[in-house]
Amino acid sequence: MMNDRIVIREMEIQCRIGVPEEERAEPQSLRVTIEMDVDTAPSAQADDIGQTVDYFLVYQRVHTLSGARPRKLIETLAEEISQMVLGEFQVKTVLVRIDKFILPNTRAVSVEIQRHQI
Numbered sequence: 001m002m003n004d005r006i007v008i009r010e011m012e013i014q015c016r017i018g019v020p021e022e023e024r025a026e027p028q029s030l031r032v033t034i035e036m037d038v039d040t041a042p043s044a045q046a047d048d049i050g051q052t053v054d055y056f057l058v059y060q061r062v063h064t065l066s067g068a069r070p071r072k073l074i075e076t077l078a079e080e081i082s083q084m085v086l087g088e089f090q091v092k093t094v095l096v097r098i099d100k101f102i103l104p105n106t107r108a109v110s111v112e113i114q115r116h117q118i
Helices: 041-046 055-067 075-090
Strands: 005-015 027-036 093-100 107-115
Touching: 005 055, 027 075, 041 055, 055 075, 075 093, 075 107
Parallel strands: none
Antiparallel strands: 005 027, 027 093, 093 107
């Protein structure tokens, strides 16, 4: 059983997001955490990034995706990120957590989803 995981923790992104149109008018900061279940043994043995998930490429793709268009829901963005990771990288399971800083006197509102390779 494989328990290897690559985690990008609390990456700050800019995104036009929110239900009211005024909220989507300007980009706001979100924090995204991505946990990817991968088999790191082959890359570790070969010391070869080509045999693992290049987390810098994931980071770049998340930034591109989040800035591509406005969205109303962080749930939508989380789903899009999870599908992109599963579709473009050798990942068996992905967990995406998005923190939004919108409510007063509240540290964050979060959505967390987990999706699996079919």
